[in-house]
Amino acid sequence: xxxxxxxxxFFLIALxxxxxxxxxxxATTSSPSxxxxxxFINSLGSDDDYEDDYNDDDNSSLSEVPSTVKISVLNxxxxxxxxxxxxxxxxxxxxxxxxxGCLCPGISGADEPPHPPVIQTVLPVSKGDNIGKVEVQWCAxxxxxxxxxxVVEGGEGDALEFGDxxxxxxxxxxxxxxxxxxxxxNGAGHSSPSExxxxxxxxxxxxxxxxxxxxxxxxxxxxxxIIITAVILWKQKVxxxxxxxxxxxxxxxxxxxxxxx
Numbered sequence: 001x002x003x004x005x006x007x008x009x010f011f012l013i014a015l016x017x018x019x020x021x022x023x024x025x026x027a028t029t030s031s032p033s034x035x036x037x038x039x040f041i042n043s044l045g046s047d048d049d050y051e052d053d054y055n056d057d058d059n060s061s062l063s064e065v066p067s068t069v070k071i072s073v074l075n076x077x078x079x080x081x082x083x084x085x086x087x088x089x090x091x092x093x094x095x096x097x098x099x100x101g102c103l104c105p106g107i108s109g110a111d112e113p114p115h116p117p118v119i120q121t122v123l124p125v126s127k128g129d130n131i132g133k134v135e136v137q138w139c140a141x142x143x144x145x146x147x148x149x150x151v152v153e154g155g156e157g158d159a160l161e162f163g164d165x166x167x168x169x170x171x172x173x174x175x176x177x178x179x180x181x182x183x184x185x186n187g188a189g190h191s192s193p194s195e196x197x198x199x200x201x202x203x204x205x206x207x208x209x210x211x212x213x214x215x216x217x218x219x220x221x222x223x224x225x226i227i228i229t230a231v232i233l234w235k236q237k238v239x240x241x242x243x244x245x246x247x248x249x250x251x252x253x254x255x256x257x258x259x260x261x
Contacts, residue, residue, distance in 0.1 A: 080105060086120065086139040088167045107142045113189035114143030116197035119182050122174075124203050130170055134201065137168045138182040146186045151193075153179035161185075174201045 081093050081102035093104040108115060120137040136150050148162045150169050162169045174180070181198040184191045191197065 079103065085118075085141075086137075086167055089165050105142055107144060110144040110186055111188055114145050114184040114186050114191050115141035116191040116194045117141050117148065117182050117184050118196045119180070119199050122180050122199055122201050125170070132173055133170050134172070134174050134180075135168055135170055136180055136182065138197075139167065141184055141191065143184060143191075144186055145184045147184075149183045149185055149190065151181045151183060153181075176201060176203065 081096045118139040145164045151159045178201045
């Protein structure tokens, strides 16, 4: 009985030591556990990594995230060819475009009738050998043009044609109020008349004409003034004579309509 109690007491004392030995052996033989590393990358493309306190030397670092590339865009306005449609003898726009790289305005092609030109002035020539004639000036349309034609109202058969580089032409003498139109022509036809390509001849008043009007107006005014003055003087004379006759009749008592007393 004594021997049994001694063995039981020894087992109870040795049991905690045996458990501690087994736990230590298991801890040394098992592979070490590694907590995963946590990384955070912000939405702006930053290359800053945020890690916790557990660093793993065996894991490679994340590749650097490139920052956003900014591309500058140059907003340059297109350069149009410097063409004045109202000037004569200019270099064609397509030739300027080939030389300088400028842009030509949109024009209609040679396979369709041109747009109507814009008429500027219709004025009489006051100097030189062409004095007495009328000069017509116009601006070219945005079309392919091979020439121009000036049409005068009442004389369509006498229309005058001019080259595509010209912007003016002479016609004969015109009466005031005559309608003048300029047409653009090419291989496909001619432009239609419009309110911009037609005008009525209304020459400006010259200084000599104005002087003649002033002279005539002054002469008429002077004549009326003389007539009015003469009428006033005549009326005054008649009134004075009537008053004199009336005074003479009242001053003589022997005077009566029936004779002397």
